[in-house]
Amino acid sequence: MGKVKKIVLFLAVLQCIIILSGCWDQKIFEETGFILSLGLELNEDGELIYSATMPVVEEEIEQDIEVLYTTAPLLREARDKIRNTSGKRVEGGKTQQILFSRELAEKGIDEILDVFLRSPENPVLANITVVDGSPLEMLQLSLGYKDKTRIGFYISNLIEQTRKRTSTPETRIYDLAVLLHCKTIDPIATYMKYDEQKVEILGTALFKEDKMVGDLNVTDTGILHALMGKKTNFSYYYREKSNDIKRGIAFLFRKLTGSSKEK
Amino acid sequence: MTENNTITAKQMMRFTFVCQTGVGVINLPALLAREAGHDGWISVAVSGIIAIFLASLIVVLLRRYSDKCIFDITRLIFGKIIGFIINALLCIYFFLVASSGLMMFLNYLKITLFPNTPSIVMAPLTMLPSVYMVWQGTKTVARFKSIALFSYILVIIYIILLIKEMRFSFLLPVGESGLPALFSSLKTGFFAFIGLELIAVFYPEIIDKENALKYHVRANVYTMLFVMLVVAACTALFGENFLSVLNTPLFNLSRVFHAPIIERVDVYMISAWLLAVGCSTRAYLMAAYYSMEKVFKLKKSRIFYALFICADIGLSQLITDINKAFMILGIIGWVGIGVIILIILCLVLSMFKKNGVAENG
Numbered sequence: 001m002g003k004v005k006k007i008v009l010f011l012a013v014l015q016c017i018i019i020l021s022g023c024w025d026q027k028i029f030e031e032t033g034f035i036l037s038l039g040l041e042l043n044e045d046g047e048l049i050y051s052a053t054m055p056v057v058e059e060e061i062e063q064d065i066e067v068l069y070t071t072a073p074l075l076r077e078a079r080d081k082i083r084n085t086s087g088k089r090v091e092g093g094k095t096q097q098i099l100f101s102r103e104l105a106e107k108g109i110d111e112i113l114d115v116f117l118r119s120p121e122n123p124v125l126a127n128i129t130v131v132d133g134s135p136l137e138m139l140q141l142s143l144g145y146k147d148k149t150r151i152g153f154y155i156s157n158l159i160e161q162t163r164k165r166t167s168t169p170e171t172r173i174y175d176l177a178v179l180l181h182c183k184t185i186d187p188i189a190t191y192m193k194y195d196e197q198k199v200e201i202l203g204t205a206l207f208k209e210d211k212m213v214g215d216l217n218v219t220d221t222g223i224l225h226a227l228m229g230k231k232t233n234f235s236y237y238y239r240e241k242s243n244d245i246k247r248g249i250a251f252l253f254r255k256l257t258g259s260s261k262e263k
Numbered sequence: 264m265t266e267n268n269t270i271t272a273k274q275m276m277r278f279t280f281v282c283q284t285g286v287g288v289i290n291l292p293a294l295l296a297r298e299a300g301h302d303g304w305i306s307v308a309v310s311g312i313i314a315i316f317l318a319s320l321i322v323v324l325l326r327r328y329s330d331k332c333i334f335d336i337t338r339l340i341f342g343k344i345i346g347f348i349i350n351a352l353l354c355i356y357f358f359l360v361a362s363s364g365l366m367m368f369l370n371y372l373k374i375t376l377f378p379n380t381p382s383i384v385m386a387p388l389t390m391l392p393s394v395y396m397v398w399q400g401t402k403t404v405a406r407f408k409s410i411a412l413f414s415y416i417l418v419i420i421y422i423i424l425l426i427k428e429m430r431f432s433f434l435l436p437v438g439e440s441g442l443p444a445l446f447s448s449l450k451t452g453f454f455a456f457i458g459l460e461l462i463a464v465f466y467p468e469i470i471d472k473e474n475a476l477k478y479h480v481r482a483n484v485y486t487m488l489f490v491m492l493v494v495a496a497c498t499a500l501f502g503e504n505f506l507s508v509l510n511t512p513l514f515n516l517s518r519v520f521h522a523p524i525i526e527r528v529d530v531y532m533i534s535a536w537l538l539a540v541g542c543s544t545r546a547y548l549m550a551a552y553y554s555m556e557k558v559f560k561l562k563k564s565r566i567f568y569a570l571f572i573c574a575d576i577g578l579s580q581l582i583t584d585i586n587k588a589f590m591i592l593g594i595i596g597w598v599g600i601g602v603i604i605l606i607i608l609c610l611v612l613s614m615f616k617k618n619g620v621a622e623n624g
Contacts, residue, residue, distance in 0.1 A: 013391060024379040093527065120375050120529070124518045174501075174519050181505035182433070 036152025039135025285543020
């Protein structure tokens with residue numbers, strides 16, 4: 001085979017490799033809407049309210065985040081309905097956290113997460129979070145957080161920082177799925193509340209199987225980590241009744257070890 | 264023996280190792296979790312020991328016939344007609360394994376990276392390296408296996424990074440599934456070692472035959488250790504119950520590591536592993552083409568080769584449902600066990616029918 005023929009053949013093959021495989025599965029950045037936070041709650045009729053935030057990158061739009069919501073019985077259906085209003089191809093591949101309302105969490109969340117586990121397009125590393133209140137209301141209020149970053153990243157950073165101080169547990173979608181299936185360890189998740197100015201981590205949401213049954217404050221979450229034999233780094237405050245300005249003692253627990261015996 | 268096909272025993276070891284582990288290990292942890300619960304790794308260890316024993320027996324048989332491959336041996340033992348029929352069936356087996364390997368490759372691409380691209384477009388593109396290498400001969404195919412080792416190193420490093428995420432209590436108590444469950448899962452565990460029979464095809468091409476046994480045993484030991492590591496890691500991470508409902512645990516494993524900058528590690532891990540899948544599939548494609556040349560005494564022809572590749576791609580398009588593809592993979596596993604038994608049978612028969620046995624054999 002001649003040298004020219006070889007080069008032509010090589011270039012033809014290279015062209016096929018580069019172009020053909022991208023024809024059907026191309027996703028253009030400008031045309032894609034990345035969900036950063038996903039909120040799930042129930043309305044008065046017991047239907048699922050699906051809310052999502054997506055970053056806005058167009059210069060002419062003042063708002064840097066877009067909040068979309070709809071009502072549908074299925075997650076996929078809700079996503080498709082949102083696609084009908086957003087003007088973008090909505091994708092969940094960058095979802096940072098899934099926010100469940102406490103009311104929904106108490107009814108059970110197992111079946112809702114199924115789609116995240118089956119579809120490789122969805123991340124299994126999104127944080128599972130229970131919100132004391134309405135996730136949709138929280139996302140809408142977050143538009144007024146002028147001194148905070150985009151809500152998805154703000155909550156992610158908040159969870160990460162509080163997790164380092166063992167004030168809240170690390171529970172991602174796959175953690176929850178593993179624990180729900182193993183039948184021997186009940187899951188836990190991040191528990192938070194919100195107001196007009198901020199989001200606040202409250203501690204831990206406790207589950208029995210897939211239903212939320214209670215919660216722990218941040219100090220008790222530290223003790224829970226210690227009991228589970230995990231890394232601890234939390235403060236415990238002893239209060240004293242006196243007229244001094246400094247009342248009480250702060251204990252910082254970094255490493256706790258223990259053993260128990262059954263009789 | 265031709266210059267393009269000669270390989271060393273060490274290259275044959277890599278050839279066997281990559282061929283055994285590339286495709287099967289992706290869903291094996293789930294299959295074992297369904298059958299042996301959290302004791303899947305024990306099943307792999309036991310079937311690995313059996314595989315090492317059988318692999319050694321195959322090399323012992325090949326040594327008895329000096330520089331003959333399985334196609335020559337079957338003719339000597341069973342006669343020309345029956346020998347030819349057996350050899351033709353072996354050719355069909357290698358060809359079907361190559362096609363089903365490509366089918367799995369395309370299915371994995373569809374469910375992971377390219378859900379919308381038609382398989383018929385992906386198939387020729389994924390086949391391009393194989394088309395070149397198989398045409399060049401066993402030497403090129405075997406040499407390229409060293410590149411695939413990069414994927415294995417990556418997976419091992421990745422599993423090490425995941426250790427802190429694992430719950431080793433999921434592996435306890437050891438042996439809880441009981442002997443009957445473990446025993447019945449051995450066949451599934453053994454599927455990971457299908458590919459050990461390929462040495463019977465390429466044996467005459469091995470230059471340093473004195474090292475063949477040593478390296479063939481090593482190939483199976485490495486396969487056993489690697490598969491055990493993946494099965495144990497998947498079980499410790501997902502737990503037996505969740506693991507048993509997953510379709511592609513190795514790829515699911517790649518989705519759970521939280522990397523600060525590279526957010527979707529799975530895209531890179533899956534891409535890297537597809538290199539190993541490609542190499543694994545290519546091993547059987549090479550075996551199929553090489554054996555067809557030998558059995559049907561074909562001369563190297565571009566027309567025949569083009570038809571061969573088209574037939575391989577065509578067969579791979581027949582099944583596009585991943586669950587049916589897994590079913591085919593299971594059937595192939597059983598046929599593979601049958602082929603290994605046939606080769607061992609040849610060894611037994613060679614004890615009685617010494618026609619063609621080397622003087623020192």
